[in-house]
Amino acid sequence: MGKPYIRKARMQDVKAVHKLLMECSGQGLLLPRPLNQLYGHLREFYVVDPDDGGPIQGCCALAIVWDGLAEVRSLAVDERLRGQGFGRKLVEACLSESLTLGIYKVFTLTYQDSFFRKMGFAEVSKDVLPQKVWADCINCPKFPECDEIAMQIDL
Template sequence: MAIRKARIPDAKAIHKLLLTYAQQELMLSRSLPDIYEVIRSFYVYEVAGEILGAVSLQICWEDLAEVRSLAVAEGQMKKGIGRKLVQACLDEARELGLKKVFALTYQPLFFEKMGFHYIEKAELPQKIWSDCVKCPKFPDCDEIAMRIVL
């Protein structure tokens, strides 16, 4: 088992994993072309050639990035996969010199255990006007905004 940066051949497996949660309205859908475009921002958790988890670190501003598209395969929850994936993002954010990382989530307790704190969505103007306006739930978003200061 290993966490590693995603590669082009991983895109279809990442898409399939994310689609599972998007169909349940637990995360925004991402198209396969979108995943190919940002494949370098993804980490995957792989066991015996199978992708069991994925996450993306997207840089938003000079001091701000987002942990997004965090998904763990059904039946693989509560095994530390999500924690390891988010930690890989936080480690990279530190290496890049970023000061803050945020997430919009339906799983606030998970992020709280990782050191994130609740914030108002209004503190994330770049996010709201770039991705959120494309969401079918906008402006009535029910996700919880959380941030960690590195």
Template sequence: MNGLFIRKARIQDVKQIHALLMSCARKEFLLPRSYNQLYSHLRDFFVLAEHDAPGVRGCCALSICWEDIAEIRSLAVDEDIQKQGWGGKLVEACLSDAVTLGIFRVFTLTYRPHFFERLGFAPVEKEQLPQKVWADCIHCPKFPECDENALIMEM
């Protein structure tokens, strides 16, 4: 797919990002995000876009949690272009953004830990991420019975 590239998300991408995330959430690959969450955090998102069409084929967000740590979240790539390296490139865009911001510790909560381990993330106990637990997780319907895996990268 030569017509694909990664860029920062735009307001007109929100409905497609939402549809992509909801599709993945139905398959229990990630937790769903509401339109409100997407509009409020649009600046966190990178998208995999098409040069000659308005489509969004993938997305990933970098969410700042505290002065020294951020989270990779909402990573999704269309099924028909998975296994082509686009997920890793979306994560790399977020990691580059973290470094630009001066953040050198990035974590993720995921149902796909092996994907992130291949990118250099290491497993970590959720208790080592207190800002995350009390900021977002407490509002999650799965809290406190979280079944996601926590991983972290120290750059």
């Protein structure tokens, strides 16, 4: 049996990513994402591969939102791996890709503000993210009463 590692998502990971996101959503850790949306955004995702043939054990996506602005979203780690640094590694993979793409502002909307604060993100007003509000948030069942915390990091 190998050691779990971070890699880009593959087509066969989509259903496992969806299952993991739904489990974490049920725990109140993040908002759910529809399965059909995951297929369309597969290239944005990194996953934790258990290296034993089992389903992925974590995921995170980097979504390009606007010129010079990206979002870290859909961060989820299987309960059995939490506290082992995989969430941090997934976010670091997204931030590294953001730098590679020349995107130096990255934000997240989260319920896990202490985790992101430890990673260098700082709380910001949602008003500084207008493109986000009209792109995704308008379709959210919680809009306009969003209870997630907006955080940003400048790379």
